[in-house]
């Protein structure tokens with residue numbers, strides 16, 4: 001397997017405040033890699049270090065087998081799509097896209113042809129002569145993309161390129177972006193704080209937390225098996241119940257007195273993570289399977305595709321979020337049964353102090 | 354409920370805010386020009402000054418001495434042009450250096466740029482005269498190095514040095530403002546896309562701060578063209594400039610109409626020289 005990018009032990013502090021505390025990142029050639037994390041966790045800093053716009057206090061950046069740690073940005077086979085596009089306002093669309101070609105001395109004829117080709121690729125044919133100030137947000141974003149792709153760099157870095165777009169356009173651009181990456185076959189390193197975007201686009205995901213990689217892996221694994229309470233919470237797991245395993249290991253007792261069965265025991269676990277989508281709320285009926293929980297509905301929230309129901313289970317103890325089964329959602333105060341599969345109960349280690 | 358008063362007052366207050374600068378411009382720019390043109394159409398009474406009689410004496414003198422006037426004008430343009438070029442060349446790196454300094458230090462550096470202007474221009478030009486004269490410190494230093502003495506004074510070079518020294522702040526400030534406003538991401542983007550530091554400056558930074566450079570150049574060129582203190586103190590017979598020519602009509606010949614006519618001609622020439630710049634800007638914006 002060949003790697004396009006290997007960043008090892010990257011550290012960076014600003015005025016003594018650490019922004020990155022020893023990040024290791026390995027990105028496979030031709031893959032779509034997403035970096036997610038909350039605001040301020042160091043995503044942009046990491047990207048700027050890979051691009052050469054910031055120098056790390058420690059660590060190495062290797063691109064395509066070559067150590068580029070000391071190289072200035074213009075000597076790295078990497079182009080960036082900046083969060084605010086950074087299109088050159090004094091140049092028209094075509095000259096923006098042709099800029100990297102001009103910088104490497106490509107002839108005028110070829111420049112024009114390749115710029116036109118890149119613009120067609122992002123579905124902006126005929127926009128060449130437009131001043132960039134007249135473009136809409138989505139169009140600017142695509143020009144920035146075309147400009148980064150046109151010289152076919154080894155790696156394209158994308159710093160929240162869809163952040164400034166409205167939801168609908170963002171969804172459309174996400175599909176286009178994934179499509180484009182498949183077609184051009186370049187390596188994409190994509191920064192976002194939208195976990196859904198990361199899952200949707202990437203072959204591999206890394207979750208960054210306070211300047212460290214909290215977890216990396218295939219989106220499905222990261223989604224189903226978060227490594228820590230932080231990752232689980234960041235990825236939107238609705239139920240994070242503190243407690244500890246029963247001596248048999250197969251059951252987990254929460255602080256609220258709730259007992260959940262799990263398919264994957266973990267000695268020393270401190271939290272049970274259960275996605276609310278995996279907790280099925282049904283009207284109480286006789287003969288429910290053993291292991292089902294019962295409780296009183298405290299709150300009902302309509303979310304569109306699903307209806308979220310908060311249920312108080314086990315006396316005053318635990319509040320569990322679940323989704324209503326098909327049909328009419330239960331009313332507040334109704335007595336309901338909760339069904340959780342043992343496969344959906346994922347145990348997490350205690351938080352490091 | 355009635356609408357908030359500010360909404361109705363909008364267009365009125367806008368007109369009011371516009372009226373003030375327009376009034377200032379009329380007072381400061383137009384009025385002196387009008388006075389100058391009117392004065393230029395008078396004649397010089399024997400005791401000096403002006404007598405308003407609608408004569409075109411002054412203008413016909415300029416026309417008849419066209420050779421002297423145009424030689425002086427060209428020399429002035431050359432000296433002012435060189436001074437402007439040098440100012441821009443010095444001001445650009447200075448402005449960049451200030452703009453890239455930490456925020457807290459910038460105010461101090463800008464202050465240092467303008468601080469010399471707090472003392473009299475005349476005094477500072479005298480200081481240069483002392484520095485550059487044959488027995489002055491510069492020549493003493495050269496003497497220690499085994500060179501010189503060089504007679505700096507009474508040359509175009511000395512005048513240029515004086516002008517650059519005097520007007521450099523006028524070039525630094527607008528360039529600084531333009532650099533300060535420049536989006537740093539664009540510079541990162543240029544480097545990112547393969548441009549080295551020099552090409553980043555030439556292809557991105559310079560064109561995007563050109564408005565500041567042009568403003569700075571104009572602010573240096575116009576007063577340099579009309580300068581009279583600097584060439585009078587640091588220059589000699591070979592560096593006689595239009596500013597001096599004009600000044601001499603008022604102070605020596607006491608010929609106000611001729612002085613006014615020369616001043617008006619200078620203003621018109623400066624306007625003509627700057628017109629293409631203004632037009633080019635308008636075209637570029639469209």
Ligand SMILES: Nc1ncnc2c1ncn2[C@@H]1O[C@H](COP(=O)(O)OP(=O)(O)OP(=O)(O)O)[C@@H](O)[C@H]1O
Pocket residue numbers: 014015018019037038039040041042043044045046193
């Ligand atoms: N040039 C700088 N000077 C000082 N502090 C900085 C600088 N750049 C980044 N930081 C700090 O480093 C930390 C990480 O910043 P970074 O921009 O990498 O975060 P991010 O993950 O990209 O956040 P966001 O999602 O909000 O863009 C932040 O606390 C930030 O304040």
Ligand SMILES: [Mg+2]
Pocket residue numbers: 043044045
């Ligand atoms: Mg960021």
